[in-house]
């Protein structure tokens with residue numbers, strides 16, 4: 001068939017346009033984090049600290065488990081909820097963290113933490129419903145709500161040099177008849193805010209009273225810098241197994257597996273069939289070789305996690321030392337996660353600042369507007385990176401700031 005043949009059909013209306021897409025797809029925002037990465041593409045020598053991952057690749061013993069499974073022919077469809085061996089490994093991991101028994105029936109394997117969030121939102125939020133979330137927040141949380149045809153309602157947290165604060169009265173006041181869920185990410189990306197146990201208790205009490213769901217994103221719980229406890233305060237410490245909570249989690253950060261795309265949901269076991277159905281209709285399950293690797297990571301990865309946490313702690317200390325007393329920057333010491341979220345004196349347009357930092361300082365940071373209105377004058381730096389790179393980035397930034 002020649003071009004003439006096709007041309008006879010091609011009126012302007014025959015071309016697919018964005019207006020032809022569903023309203024939900026049209027409203028899906030571009031990620032502000034990816035925007036700066038694209039801007040810097042091809043620029044030599046930029047130290048990239050914009051995404052949330054460290055510099056270490058996945059440890060060999062984890063990769064070997066995947067290799068072995070592949071070579072042994074584990075290349076078929078598998079359990080939609082996750083292989084029993086992996087679900088048991090996740091349960092055992094929780095038992096070690098929280099010192100009480102967990103049934104593997106509560107855990108559902110997903111194709112990443114992001115997929116866990118997608119499914120959790122789909123499970124409890126419908127068209128035109130509202131989900132209330134404290135911000136600044138990782139943009140994908142609100143975007144997952146938008147893509148589901150629902151409305152994210154931001155509750156801006158308050159910056160103080162001691163830490164970001166969540167006003168619980170403001171959080172509760174933001175809930176309307178349309179609200180179906182609260183999205184609580186603690187330790188938080190990007191602010192490093194960590195909810196105290198009594199704040200989690202107040203949120204849980206409110207949610208119980210109002211029949212709301214909580215989507216609890218505690219993926220950074222191991223990266224906690226407070227005194228007196230090893231992990232950040234968690235809903236696991238106060239909730240019972242039947243509460244309306246979807247915990248979303250991921251292999252990405254603890255085990256340096258960002259490129260693998262494996263995560264999980266923890267939820268009341270009796271909802272299992274519905275959760276399985278949504279997995280069936282989205283990914284139809286996670287590849288078995290990846291599940292074998294994930295189980296190995298969970299069972300044998302504690303030493304590696306300790307190394308990752310130590311790296312993040314050292315990176316955090318370096319930043320706090322480097323910026324102490326520097327009036328050109330404002331920040332609250334992060335109490336968890338692995339991001340340094342800071343404002344720069346005289347710089348209000350974070351998008352422009354991020355570009356200038358790429359061009360003039362050769363450092364790549366994520367602009368704060370990506371994380372909601374209340375973060376718009378801030379920049380996010382991931383400090384879980386290679387220590388030498390971080391030293392370089394700090395020295396470039398301090399030079400740029402004193403220009």
Ligand SMILES: Cc1ncc(COP(=O)(O)O)c(C=O)c1O
Nearest residue numbers: 052112113114138189250252263
């Ligand atoms: C708060 C938060 N939740 C969930 C995720 C999802 O992680 P992944 O999709 O890599 O498992 C991220 C990733 O950066 C995150 O920061």
